[in-house]
Amino acid sequence: MARKKAANGNQANKKDRILLVDSEGTVITVADLPNRIPIFPVYQRPIFPGILTMVGADSMVSRWIRDQIREEKIIGLVMAKPNESDEEGEQRQIESASQLYRVGTVAYVLHWVELPDESCQFMLSTLKRFKVRRFHPDDQHYSAEVDYIEEAPPEMTEQLRASAAAIVSTLKELIPHNPTFSQEMHHLLSQVNLDEPIKLTDLAASMTNAKSKALQKILETQDIQERMEQTLLLLREEYDLSLLKEKISQKIDERLSKHQREFFLREQLREIKHELGLEQDRKQMELDRFRERFSELTLTEEAKERVIQELGRYEFMDDSSPESQIVHQYLDWIASLPWGVYSKDKLGISQAERVLNHDHYGLDDVKKRILEFIAVSKLRGGMRGGILCLVGPPGVGKTSLGKSIASALGREFYRFSVGGMSDENELKGHRRTYIGAMPGRLIQALRTTKTANPVIMLDELDKAGRSFRGDPYSVLLEVLDPEQNKDFLDHYLDLRFDLSNVLFVATANSLDTIPPVLIDRMEILRLSGYVIEEKLKIAQRHLIPKILPDHGLTEENLELPKETLKQLTVEYAREVGVRNLEKKLRSITRRVAMRVAKGDKKKVVILREQLHDFLGQPEYPEDAYKRLELPGVVRGLAWTPTGGSTLPIESIMLNGNSGEFKLTGQLGDVMKESSSIAHSYVQSLLREVPGKMQFFKKNTIHLHVPEGATPKDGPSAGIAMATSLLSLAIQQAVPASIAMTGELTLSGQVLPIGGVREKVVGAKLAGINTLIFPEANRSQFEELPAHLRKNLTIHFVKHFREVALLTLDYKLSC
Incomplete structure (x- = not known):
């Protein structure tokens, strides 16, 4: 570089414009700027000409820069293009020249400082703009051939002068609102002349907090008027943003000041009232109130010690302390529980029987057990807790029966659902170390009922879940054990509470998902469902008297004859419960209510032929199997969680010599084994029958x-499958009025089955009046209510030859 020493009086060429004179007297002119310069990428924002700036570089970049400026201390500052995924100003490796803008600022390195980690801070004086003609890679760095952009002082028009004045005015407005740059702005305003718009614009743009793309656009703009307009726009945005920040801060300060002022005033008012004797200390009032509440309770010794301890802690806590609120809530929970508070039981058997019969029709077995429970309690002189589990299909009245039990005993009733509960802390509470901790549902039930001997219903017990938070069934093992629940320990209270006087009533649709050890702790009462006659009585005595007032109607507006109700039950609500029957009755009532609301006061009598006008087509049309009598078609009986039902079984013969036995209908493993037993047994029966020996081998x-979409399993369809195969082999149909159930052995023995009541109910709902049951189930059948056994012809069998004789009039020799 050609350097001219000012001290020696050397004069520069007239064409050379002086750009810089450093502290050593070195003069830098336009002619001294090289055509190829090292490129230093900048990331946060572009650097404008005419300013002093400090830039940092890591050890690798700083070594390369120092090698490049040994002779000529000139470098080019070029803005790196930001990626959309990068944050503003994030540094990254420049992998290609396309990641750099083409317009930058040339700078002179005044000096640098090397740091202990070998990185450097370079002090630069920026000189003028340049445009890159070509980048040259140098290992992981770049140099570039550049053209310097000449910017001659423009002619000062009125428009330029006005723009310059607007920039200066905006800067003056920014100073009070932007303390970060106030000193720099004061210096800028004292150094810049309005007749130097280029310098003014560059310095003003460099003082803003605008985004890098907007500043790069100003750097690249060559028209000075357009550059000034863009700078002025950024300054105005900066000013508006400063005003908004100041407004938000002012609002926050005002809000805090208001809260502080109110706090001081309240404290002063409290002190004044305390000095005048007009008001007691609030903390002392709370303590006195707690002591009064605890004095009225029969606390255990453990609870008394804990209360004394917590009251002592609470007395010396500051009211504003979060711990004070936690202790206050804990003491309030202890004081709200019914320690030693019991409701008086009603042990009148006649009164309890009237209540149960008034609320529910049927369910004689369950009512009998409840009355026995009351009778025992009466003789003992008091009632202890118990654990009952009502098991039955949906809609048979399990939940409402729990309310009736509480009403009959004169006890408070509390129900909560265990269905879907997968966190044991919901039952036992959360420990007080957690924010927002509360006692479990059992302690909440006692607080709500205000008595220590309520009836607590655990609804949907079979639908509780398990997760990493624990197993609710494990908690219930303690709760439902009379030997353990007298010392029930809630995690939140951390005090033992006696639950032995609570009567627990659980409900479930099935016992399959409940652990056997939990079933062992409960007394199981099964509700099998209702037959048509029972559903008619329930509709007449309970459902219709409840539904009519709910819809603003009376018996003068609507009448449903018995035949209509029976048709409704058979064709639209055939399930074993009454929930769907109630829905259909409500649907009819709404239609009638709409007529009455329109002014039609005439009484509506709905005949059985008119049901489809109110409810549409029947949901349970006549069973296609009810009258089907073909060889190989037999009706079995099945138990399901929703009640009993018939189980059609079909078998056909396909010509061929394979002797294959095919099974379809989504059968479970046990049912497949039953079919294999039936197949083998019937083959053995026909081995000596003339013409039938080869039937199963040749076909x-x-x-x-x-109903192939429904999974089926169990051994009770054994005799039905064997009857189907025998019927097919001898080509004789089984009467459609017969249904059967029983497990079959390879020797032809008929073993007992379960679900006798449910299967009888299912058969009656299907209109079947002749049943075949195992002899071992005779006693269970005879225990059924008389109205269930009415109009039924039932045969009890010990061996399959009796089944063959009853169904096919076929006498077997073995």
């Missing part, structure tokens, strides 16, 4: 259980 037999 493919296909046995199917309809």
Whole structure:
């Protein structure tokens, strides 16, 4: 570089414009600027000409820069293009020249400082703009051939002068609102002349907090008027943003000042009232109130010690302390529980029987057990807690029966659902170390009922879940054990509470998902469902008298004859419960209510032929199997969680010599084994029958259980499958009025089955009046209510030859 020493009086060429004179007297002119310069990428914002700035570089970049400026201390500052995924100003490796803008600022390195980690801070004086003609890679760095952008002082027009004045005015407005740059702005305003718009614009733009893309656009703009307009726009945005920040801060300060002022005034008012004797100390009032509440309770020794301890802690806590609120809530929970508070039991058996019969029709077994429970309690002189579990299909009245039990005993009733509960802390509470901790549902029930001997219903017990938070069934093992629940320990209270006087009533649709050890702790009462006659009585005595007032109607507006109700039950609500029956009755009542609301006061009598006008087409049309009498078609009986039902079984013969036995109908493993037993047993029966010996060997037999989308399993369809195969082999149909159930052995023995009541109910709902049951189930059948056994012809069998004789009039020799 050609350097001219000012001290020696050397004069520069007239064409050279002086750009810089450093502290050593070195003069830098336009002619001294090289055409190829090292490129230093900047990331946060572009650097404008005419300012002093400090830039930092890591050890690798700083070594390369120092090597490049040994002779000529000139570098080029070029803005790196930001990626959309990068944050503003984030540094990254420059992998190609396309990541750099083409317009930058040339700078002279005044000096640098090397730091202990070998990185450097370079002090630069920026000189003028340049445009890159070509980048040259140098290992991981770049140099570039550049053209310097000449910017001659423009002619000062009125428009330029006005723009310059607007920039200066905006800067003056910014000074009070932007303390960060106030000193720099004061210096800028004292150094810049309005007749130097280029310098003014660059310095003003460099003082803003605008985004890098907007500043790069100003750097690249060559028209000075357009550059000034863009700078002025950024300054105005900066000014508006400063005003908004100041406004938000002012609002926050005002809000805090208001709260502080109110706090001081309240404290002063409290002190004044305290000095005048007009008001007691609030903390002392709370303590006195707690002591009064605790004195009225029969606390255990453990609870008394804990209360004394917590009251002592609370007395010396500051009211504003979060711990004070936690202790206050804890003491309030202890004081709200019914320690030693018991409701008086009603042990009148006649009164309890009237209440149960008034609320529910049927369910004689369950009512009998409840009355026995009351009778025992009466003889003992008091009632202890108990654990009952009502098991039955949906809609048979399990939940409402729990309310009736509480009403009959004169006890408070509390119900909560265990269905879907997967956190044991919901039952036992959360420990007080957690924010927002509360006692479990059992302690909450006692606080709500205000008595230590309520009836607590655990609804949907079979639908509780398990998760990493614990197993609710494990908690219930303690709760439902009379030997353990007298010392029930809630995590939140951390005090033992006696639950042995609570009567627990659980409900479930099935016992399959409940752990056996939990079932062992409960007394199981099964509600099997209702037959048509029972559903008619329930509709007449309970549902219709409840539904009519709910819809603003009386018996003068609507009448449903018995035949209509029976048709409604058979074709629209055939399930074993009454919930769907109630929905259909409500649907009819709404239609009638709409007529009455329109002014039609005439009484509506709905005949059975008119039901489809109110409810549409029947949901349970006549069973296709009810009258089907073909060889191989038999009706079995099945138990399901929703009640009993018939189980059609079909078998057909396919010509062929494979002797294959095919099964379809989504059968479970046990049911597949039953079909294999039936197949083998019937083959053994026919081995000595003339013409039938080769029936199963020469033909493919296909046995199917309809409703293939429904999984089926269990051994009780054994005799039905064997009857189907025998019927097919001898080509004789089984009467459609017969249904059967029983497990079959390879020797032809008929073993007992379960779900006798449910299967009888299912058969009656399907209109079947002749049943075949195992002899071992005779006693269970005879225990059924008389109205269930009415109009039924039932045969009890010990061996399959009796089944063959009853169904096919076929006498077997073995």
